[in-house]
Amino acid sequence: xxxxxxxxxxxxxxxxxxxxxxxxxxxxxxxxxxxxxxxxxxxxxxxxxxxxxxxxxxxxxxxxxxxxxxxxxxxxxxxxxxxxxxxxxxxxxxxxxxxxxxxxxxxxxxxxxxxxxxxxxxxxxxxxxxxxxxxxxxxxxxxxxxxxxxxxxxxxxxxxxxxxxxxxxxxxxxxxxxxxxxxxxxxxxxxxxxxxxxxxxxxxxxxxxxxxxxxxxxxxxxxxxxxxxxxxxxxxxxxxxxxxxxxxxxxxxxxxxxxxxxxxxxxxxxxxxxxxxxxxxxxxxxxxxxxxxxxxxxxxxxxxxxxxxx
Ligand SMILES: NC(=O)C1=CN([C@@H]2O[C@H](COP(=O)(O)OP(=O)(O)OC[C@H]3O[C@@H](n4cnc5c(N)ncnc54)[C@H](O)[C@@H]3O)[C@@H](O)[C@H]2O)C=CC1
Ligand SMILES: O=C([O-])CC(=O)C(=O)O
Numbered sequence: 001x002x003x004x005x006x007x008x009x010x011x012x013x014x015x016x017x018x019x020x021x022x023x024x025x026x027x028x029x030x031x032x033x034x035x036x037x038x039x040x041x042x043x044x045x046x047x048x049x050x051x052x053x054x055x056x057x058x059x060x061x062x063x064x065x066x067x068x069x070x071x072x073x074x075x076x077x078x079x080x081x082x083x084x085x086x087x088x089x090x091x092x093x094x095x096x097x098x099x100x101x102x103x104x105x106x107x108x109x110x111x112x113x114x115x116x117x118x119x120x121x122x123x124x125x126x127x128x129x130x131x132x133x134x135x136x137x138x139x140x141x142x143x144x145x146x147x148x149x150x151x152x153x154x155x156x157x158x159x160x161x162x163x164x165x166x167x168x169x170x171x172x173x174x175x176x177x178x179x180x181x182x183x184x185x186x187x188x189x190x191x192x193x194x195x196x197x198x199x200x201x202x203x204x205x206x207x208x209x210x211x212x213x214x215x216x217x218x219x220x221x222x223x224x225x226x227x228x229x230x231x232x233x234x235x236x237x238x239x240x241x242x243x244x245x246x247x248x249x250x251x252x253x254x255x256x257x258x259x260x261x262x263x264x265x266x267x268x269x270x271x272x273x274x275x276x277x278x279x280x281x282x283x284x285x286x287x288x289x290x291x292x293x294x295x296x297x298x299x300x301x302x303x304x305x306x307x308x309x310x
Contacts, residue, residue: 001025001240004068004110006102007078008038008060010222011118014229015075015236017045020056024237029068030060033078038062071110073236075143076129078102079119081223088120088176088213089301096305099125103132114239114274117142117250118232120223122175123263123298124305126250130263131309137252138275144175145248145265146231147224151212152181155205160196162188169193170267170281171209171248173294179265180290181206185281235270242272251275257283262295262302 003025005016009032016030028045032038042060049055061067068074079095082088099119106113115133117126117140126142133140149171157164170185183202186193193202208215216224238245249268253259256266256278267279283291 002027002029002071003236003240004029004031004071004074004106004113006031006074006076006106007119008032008034008041009077010081010225011228011232012075012077013041013045014225015077015118015232016042016058017048018230018233019236020045020049020058021052021054022233022237023054023056024233024240025072026056028056028058029071030058031063031065031068032060033063035062065105065109068106069109071106071113073116073239074106074110074113075116075118075232075236076102076106076125077118077229077232079125082120082217084218084221086217088122089124089304091120092124092301092304093308095119095121095125096128096308099128100132103129107133107135113139115140116232116235118228120175121301123250123265124301127252127263127302128305130252137254138273141235141268141275142175142250142263142265143228143232143235144179144250145171145267146234147228148175148179148181148209148212148265149248150227150231152186152205152209155208156186156188156193156197159201159205160188167193172265172267173291174264174298175250176294176297177210177214178290178294178297179210180287180294181209182281182287184284184287238270239272239274244269244271244276246270246279249275251278253278256280257288257291259291259295262299264291264295264298
């Protein structure tokens, strides 16, 4: 199995590192536009192999897509991260250009690859890559839901003083402050979360989750990478090992949830064919209204991209 990660910055290098130490693929190619940067990161990860005991080979290249040829999965993390005071949508102009040109190069050398987008604004960058790739929708998807649910689950684990391993949750919508965590589908060791926490504390956790990315940007001056890189690697692993994992993933909706032609996070089954099924939940009227707000937000940013393409 061969996996390429484009962008050897914070998120991309973390993703490549997790893929290597979990031996998800035997060959991992890291690409960056900055001369020598991906080569250095890949070499550093390879030099960790005798310590952490793995044998996945990591190779770094500067903008040389020939070395990525025949990749089974490609993760695109190239692009600017936001700084304090910015929204993810503020990145659209720079990152759309980067994501489109990277997708073109990827497709040229790995026409059969499944593509996972990480660059922000996530839902609209997934749209941009999907358009450029000309692939079926199940092969081009965005990573955000695993990260957002992980934040939600981590906050709950802390509040309830339980292991994060035992918290299961679903979250839907765009990767922005309008995302929709779903307490009705949140369990702790099989117990509905609402039986273990009061409404006010749960609602505070939901609110903190929605701005979870911004909390880290404020603390660090740039955005997060450990959890995002690991989340992208988890998607790659589900595909490469045909695990049929159930994750929230950003994909083009074609009528599911009564939504057409919009890229949003929804629960899916992830396996060797990419998104193998979109799972449709029976949402309440309140949940539907929240999802509609999120759809409206993403759609408005998709229209900005359409104008840029026009
Ligand atoms: N979907 C999500 O949940 C998350 C998305 N992100 C997004 O991921 C992206 C990357 O974030 P970081 O890794 O922290 O940024 P970073 O600045 O550390 O790394 C980005 C890398 O992309 C490279 N790059 C730029 N243009 C390129 C091109 N044309 N070809 C190849 N490489 C190119 C840069 O040289 C840099 O090394 C940002 O857009 C950020 O907003 C970050 C965290 C979570
Ligand atoms: O907040 C950001 O800009 C990066 C990101 O998407 C996240 O960490 O959720």
